[in-house]
Amino acid sequence: MKKIIQRNLPLSQTYTITGYNYVPLIDGDGTCCDNCGKLISNMVYVTDGNGGKFTVGNDCAKTLTIPQSDAFRLQVEIEAAFNEGKALRSKIQTNLKKGNITGAYKWESKDGGVFIVFLITRGGSSMQAVNYPGVSLTYIKDILITKPE
Ligand SMILES: [Zn+2]
Numbered sequence: 001m002k003k004i005i006q007r008n009l010p011l012s013q014t015y016t017i018t019g020y021n022y023v024p025l026i027d028g029d030g031t032c033c034d035n036c037g038k039l040i041s042n043m044v045y046v047t048d049g050n051g052g053k054f055t056v057g058n059d060c061a062k063t064l065t066i067p068q069s070d071a072f073r074l075q076v077e078i079e080a081a082f083n084e085g086k087a088l089r090s091k092i093q094t095n096l097k098k099g100n101i102t103g104a105y106k107w108e109s110k111d112g113g114v115f116i117v118f119l120i121t122r123g124g125s126s127m128q129a130v131n132y133p134g135v136s137l138t139y140i141k142d143i144l145i146t147k148p149e
Contacts, residue, residue, distance in 0.1 A: 007035045009054060009064060015046040017061070017070045018053075020078045022085055022135045026142075035060040042082050044074070058082060081132035085139030088116060088130070092143055103145040106137065116140070119148070 040057035114133040
């Protein structure tokens with residue numbers, strides 16, 4: 001089992017997760033983790049229930065004392081969102097570099113579904129649904145192209 005070291009946020013306190021967000025470090029408005037002080041881009045917002053609001057990194061959030069439902073949310077939703085963004089970015093960049101695609105753009109269906117369309121170099125396109133657009137699109141916003149006419 002991983003050894004948990006207490007940092008700024010006391011382990012005796014229970015925190016609840018109020019939200020999460022991804023802010024690329026490249027945007028220049030990086031935030032430091034309220035727990036360990038490191039510059040973070042995968043942010044998890046927590047409150048101590050006494051009016052205290054904190055922003056911690058994804059990894060630090062796992063070390064805090066949080067209710068089981070929040071620990072579950074962290075694992076199945078928040079980490080999944082961060083991972084989706086990271087994977088999409090890597091997929092676009094790798095395929096651009098290999099010359100497999102000429103670009104990728106965002107497409108929204110009538111019912112509000114968000115997709116990334118990959119323009120295949122040899123013709124045609126393929127689509128991938130985005131499950132966590134709020135986070136994933138921030139990961140790739142600088143490498144997407146506008147939809148061709
Ligand atoms: Zn931290």
